[in-house]
Amino acid sequence: MKKLSKSEILLSIIKNHKSNGTSGIYSVCSANKFVLKAAIDFAKKNDSVLLIEATSNQVDQFGGYMGMNPKQYKEYIDKLLTASDFSKDNVILGGDHLGPNTWQSFPAKEAMENAKVLISEYVKAGFKKIHLDTCFVCADDAVDGDGMLPVEVISERAAELCEVAEKTIALSEKEGDVVYIIGTEVPKPGGMDTSENQAPEVSTVESTEETINITRAEFKKRNLQDAWSRVIAVVTQPGVEFGDKEVFKYDPSKSRELVKFIEKYENLVYEAHSTDYQSADSLKQLVKDHFAILKVGPALTFALREILFKLEKIEIELYRSGEIANKSNLSLIVNHEMLEKPEYWINHYTGTKEELDYSRIYSLSDRIRYYWPNPKVSKAISNMMDNLSKHSKPTEAMIEKYLPDQFIALQKGFIPNEPEELIGNYIQQVITPYSLACGMSTLEGIQK
Numbered sequence: 001m002k003k004l005s006k007s008e009i010l011l012s013i014i015k016n017h018k019s020n021g022t023s024g025i026y027s028v029c030s031a032n033k034f035v036l037k038a039a040i041d042f043a044k045k046n047d048s049v050l051l052i053e054a055t056s057n058q059v060d061q062f063g064g065y066m067g068m069n070p071k072q073y074k075e076y077i078d079k080l081l082t083a084s085d086f087s088k089d090n091v092i093l094g095g096d097h098l099g100p101n102t103w104q105s106f107p108a109k110e111a112m113e114n115a116k117v118l119i120s121e122y123v124k125a126g127f128k129k130i131h132l133d134t135c136f137v138c139a140d141d142a143v144d145g146d147g148m149l150p151v152e153v154i155s156e157r158a159a160e161l162c163e164v165a166e167k168t169i170a171l172s173e174k175e176g177d178v179v180y181i182i183g184t185e186v187p188k189p190g191g192m193d194t195s196e197n198q199a200p201e202v203s204t205v206e207s208t209e210e211t212i213n214i215t216r217a218e219f220k221k222r223n224l225q226d227a228w229s230r231v232i233a234v235v236t237q238p239g240v241e242f243g244d245k246e247v248f249k250y251d252p253s254k255s256r257e258l259v260k261f262i263e264k265y266e267n268l269v270y271e272a273h274s275t276d277y278q279s280a281d282s283l284k285q286l287v288k289d290h291f292a293i294l295k296v297g298p299a300l301t302f303a304l305r306e307i308l309f310k311l312e313k314i315e316i317e318l319y320r321s322g323e324i325a326n327k328s329n330l331s332l333i334v335n336h337e338m339l340e341k342p343e344y345w346i347n348h349y350t351g352t353k354e355e356l357d358y359s360r361i362y363s364l365s366d367r368i369r370y371y372w373p374n375p376k377v378s379k380a381i382s383n384m385m386d387n388l389s390k391h392s393k394p395t396e397a398m399i400e401k402y403l404p405d406q407f408i409a410l411q412k413g414f415i416p417n418e419p420e421e422l423i424g425n426y427i428q429q430v431i432t433p434y435s436l437a438c439g440m441s442t443l444e445g446i447q448k
Helices: 006-020 033-046 070-084 108-125 151-171 205-221 256-262 280-288 298-320 330-340 353-362 367-371 375-391 396-402 404-411 419-437
Strands: 025-029 050-055 091-098 129-132 179-182 231-235 269-272 293-296
Touching (some): 050 129, 091 108, 108 151, 151 205, 298 367, 330 375
Parallel strands (some): 025 050, 231 269
């Protein structure tokens, strides 16, 4: 039997969903090494494919905030796969919010030229799922009364970027090698503004149909009919979102018309962004309602922050008992670096000093995730990991106190008493309901 290409795997998942209404795929939107290792190990344990996506502000031709271009990011993932002994054939890379996102302060022509290079670099590097996101307003754009671009402009730019991708594919002699995501009602990357305090409006059938029809027409103008056959999803708003302190849960009663509408399309499903912090039941219902691609990101790094700080509490206990000589001071160092370099959170959090102190650490938007690669913070994490592994392992009583679920996993022999394994198991608790909702694993398999 012929082995499916990665784009064919995605197309088959959509086809299966159209047949059974219950299957889907979750997307891990993160560049954090702890999150990625946990996701890779989880997929390996469940013998499933894994979709990993880099966002345009994380990874671009100039390096992004991760300091990596698409080729370097691909190499970074490959090294993690090799270390975990997981086949590269089972991992699909995607590019999220690819468009003029990071160049919104530029005139549209210049921003789009950068976006074209961005798309080309992602495709050349081997990314197989491309989100054409041209909703961003550039410096000289004319907008409507709501401050949004007209759907015609968004669709024209999406087709323009798709044309670049297809030409890049042709040059590499890999015809039909990429699938696309479109949409004009795309949630903001990383969650809503903290000033917003109400659930977002669910996309209407009328706006969704308009987006599909106009984008398809723009593709046809550029002779991109074959590429259109590989458009697998439309990003729409199902009414789920999260902000600083609040999560807006999925209410299926508000999306009934939208659910029925997409059923008439043979090859299209919805892609749901900002599904972080939704309940297991909500995730399962979203997939059932044809939001068959579920994106998760900040919830994973939020879990990472939780366990790192819990491990620090164990480290402090060991320091008090004289088991280790020096503390990492992780929480103090990361807070200091956030205050010294506030550019990643200052425009996202508002309030009094006390409220800002809270948000920097505990906000569901999890802007702290931008600071884990910081050299001083990274060194503090390494010091803490050494303290908890090379110098003095936590006692089981300490693990039971601070990490009760990991204590159970430890008792059952699922994981060893190593900080990296504890971290991975903790993050996998967030991944589990996504995998179950998409039918990519079973509870029995996860509990082995």
